[in-house]
Amino acid sequence: MDMTWKPYVHDRLITQHPSGFYVIKPAHSNVTSQPIFCPVCDNIMRTIYDEETYKNFQCCDECANSWVYRDIERWKSGWRPSKEALATKVKDTKEDLAISMRKEDI
Ligand SMILES: [Zn+2]
DSSP states (O other): OOOOOEEETTTEEEEEOTTSOEEEEESSOOOOOOOSBOTTTOBBOOSHHHHHHHHHHSSOHHHIIIIITTOHHHHHTTOOOOHHHHHHHHHHHHHHOSSOOBGGGO
16 A cells, blocks of 8 residues: 655645545644553553553553563563563453453444
8 A cells, every 4th residue: 555645734744645635744743642442452442541551661551560560671671571471460350340342242
């Protein structure tokens, strides 16, 4: 999918989507995008706490409570929980929450 951005009026960029419509965005923006799903556990990011935690640790609040705060320096150095540990945690979380959504559910 070739979407080459070109300069547009009022300090914006424009590109044409392969489907035919145009997309316009600010050329410079301080807004950082946040994923819909936590990059660590794949649970949906749904609260203001998830948003705040993502800014600091690039994960959801649940992951921060489960993994980050145990050893923040280890987390900052790049350590992440194993797939086995995550699978166990996800199973427990699903049983705790009445409503939950994961990337694999869609
Ligand atoms: Zn998470």
